[in-house]
Amino acid sequence: MIGKILQKDLLRKKLITLVLFGFIFLSAMLVSSGCNLMLTLTNSLDALFETADAPHFVQMHTGPLDQAEIERWAAAHSLVDVQQTVEMLAIDGTSLFFGQTQEPEADTVMDISFVVQNTRFDFLLNLDNEIIDVAPGEIAVPIYFMQQADLDIGDEVRVVTDAVDMRLVIAAFVRDAQMNPAIAHSKRFVVHPTDYATLRQAIHEVEYLVEFQLTDASRVSEFRNDYLASDMPKRGPSLDEQLFKVLNGLTDGVVAMAIIFLSFLLIIIAILCLRFTILATLEEDYREIGILKAIGIATSDIRRIYLAKYVTLGAVGSILGYLASLLLNQVFVKNITLYFGTAQRSLTMDALPLIAAGSIFIIVLVSCFIVLGRFNRISAVQALRSGSIGESANHIRMLNLTRSTGFNLNVFLGLRDLIQRFRLYWLLGMVYFFCAVIIIIPIHFLTTLQSPTFVSYMGIGHSDIRIDLRQSDDVAERYHRMMQHLHSDTDVFRFTPFVTSQYAVVLNDGSQDFITIETGDFSVFPLEYIDGTAPNEEHEIALSILNAQEMDKHVGDTITLLVADRQQDLVITGTYQDVTDGGRTAQATRQPDPDHILGYTVSLDLQPDVPIDAKVQDYAAMFDPARVTDLDGYVAQTMGNTIAQMEMATWVTGVVGLCISILITALFLNMLISKDAGQIAIKRSLGFSLRHIRMSYLATALFVLGAGIIIGTIFTNTVGQQLVSAVWATLGASHISFVVNPLLAYLVLPLLLIGAVSITTFINLNAIKASAIAEMINE
């Protein structure tokens, strides 16, 4: 019998059933997908690192090194398990050509290196996660360039310099545990030893990766300090396995979190809708419930009838949502599959998404139990007499009709209804608020990522051009030559050089650590500081926020550097955000230590009428092998993949937000019109036309929507911004300020929402036409 009642009720209220089902389905699908994405990311990353046998610690070095000395040191260190030194040939982008194009990769911000396959660990893998083995005349190209240049197996790669013109055929694409993501600015191409030897004779820019695998990976910080305190080669940054994983997982991790966040919002909306639906149904069936109670049907039996409907919806929605997620997963994990490969599926990977979808069902069930507790409060006598739960006669004197002067009467009635039945409408307002949030936050985040000012989160002030001089034997000479030229170049409006060096620093507990410091004049291209200001004096320093947190330092504190075995105290003047180099950098104005220079950078602005692109090309040729980039291109290349994923996520959340607002409007209006049928009939009998009635409901819906959008926008620009900052704090940018596209955020999107809600309102209000006034009056 319950089955018959269920079937009849589900068919009678198709729209409500469909909408509720839709929310539960979407929520289950997304939470399951998000869970699967996180698990796949973690497992695939781990699998890649395991198959590649990634190093625990890597020290980059430019200049001569004594491998025998390194091996002796490694053998004497108790934490070292295996050591290898990887030699890399640095190829400038101007010497590299892909496919049949005549244009070199001059604009790339990547440091391109050619290597041979490693023999001990840190293996470079192909797309099947097999150790790459290329033949003479063949090359393996990093996935980054496969996507950027749209390359295929069999395409040609040419290396052209004054001394060599080599053509190589792409035989594989490289999965590099260290250098996969775009945010890592180094990329390794794999060639055969024979080809490598030929290139080595022509190209003399060599860098090294001094790599270690430890007996205890958890002690990598201790090992790092030991290494940096030693005489081992260290003219370059040092990195560890943890940083590799964070950088690799950044893009997809952000998407996974966005999906899970969205699914939580959806289930909240589903619960709110469920509550409203159940209460409205209770109101509708109030007299019938009273009759059932009066003839002796137990409350628990009555509740079971209602529960059956929502339990069925919850179960079916969750199951189908889980099944749909299996299809959706193929879309979301595409990037993971490409960059990391596919890990072997485990029981956990299959079970957890299913459990996640099941949790949605549990939430629905619990919510129903709570709301259906109202059955206990329904008295049979009261129900039979009144036939209605009854709304409180909430007469608000301030909104008497006599005060509606200047308002359209129907708009006034809509506003009045909103205030009088606020408890009813707040649900709709909450949903619109959530819709506004899930649409606007991703858009703000995307426009922030795309903005040229995003460089400030990379520890760089905004300039037209950036020139990076890589370490080499003659780098100091090239640097001075470049300075001379820039001083006399009339196209240059202003410029300032920065020198990056490594220093030992004494921590609070007396131990030593190493810190990378960029020295120069930070007033020319200033950063935005979270706290304090840029350093101005020789004894001042600014720290990246992650460095400051790890060292437990604040503005006004001092840190102690070790320079030529002498301690020197520097006062911290400010903290700033930096997502590059693991977020651990510092800035000072003191003279750099010539023995520990890692590199030179120059930021410059051109005169207003000088075209940037042309100048970039001129400088690239003039200062070869320096890397010359325009800042916009620098950000785009570094964050390109993340931006692309964020764009996809923004579209998804935008469409979902819009669909939710449409669905909830349809559901709410459908039920409201049903509830208000009597009042509508009375108004129609008085002479209110359908247009008048629609205007009233539309006004109410738009008032609620407007409030939802306004509060959602305020929330987004305050709490939302802090939420995003909290996520990025782990990478070094803890104070993200949204860069807002006002036209998009404050005009286009609100209009889109208003349009969608208005159209939905009109369509649903057509239902009023269906019944004759007489029928509605007499019902």
Next chain:
Amino acid sequence: MSILLESKQLSKTFTLGKQNEHHVLKEVNLTIAQGDYVAVMGASGSGKSTLLYNMSGMDRLTSGSVTFRGQELSHMHDQALSTLRLTGMGFVFQHIHLLKNLSIFDNILLPGYLARKEERHKIDQRARELMEHVGVAQLADHDITQASGGQLQRVGICRALINEPDILFGDEPTGALNSTAADEIMALFASINAAGTTIMLVTHDVKVAAQTERILFMLDGQIVSEKCLGKPSRTGADRKTREEQLSNWLFKMGF
């Protein structure tokens, strides 16, 4: 007297499922002149309320025509029909049907503000005068839950008259009232009709019908007979006689 409301071959059929049609009105021809005071009587299911709703444009007829002030209602767009109902007609229901989220005064004002035939302060003034006239002036700021049935029915009459309609429809206007309240309402109707407003009401109550001038008897969806009682005396002295005449006539009709 000019014709105000007229139906020709008016028919209304309800479809209650496949091949199950219920002919409620069958080719009804009716003419109501300006100033008429008409009661429609008949057994339950005879079609009297349906006739009222179709004549007032609140229901769409199946065939035939209804003309009000020379305008054909059946082809009118919803907007035009609503305006006609708003400005030319008033309706009083058995269960009053006031809007529960408005005060009593606002319920009366609402159609007036919607029609915008004149400035609001004049509408406010007329609402107060109407309330004064019917004896509910003290209830202006009250909610509808704070008045008796009789008081609310008088409020309903004020609402129906706020736009000075040409015709006032009543569907069992005294059906939910006690005899005292019913007498008060009928007295009001008499005064309204005396002031020139045409009235057409549906009733099963002989005492109510006896206070009107024309009584139409319906049977099986058709007007089968009509009785003219003429204008009642102002003092009500002829009430008993009129009720007897009407009862005898209805008896002959089989009611």
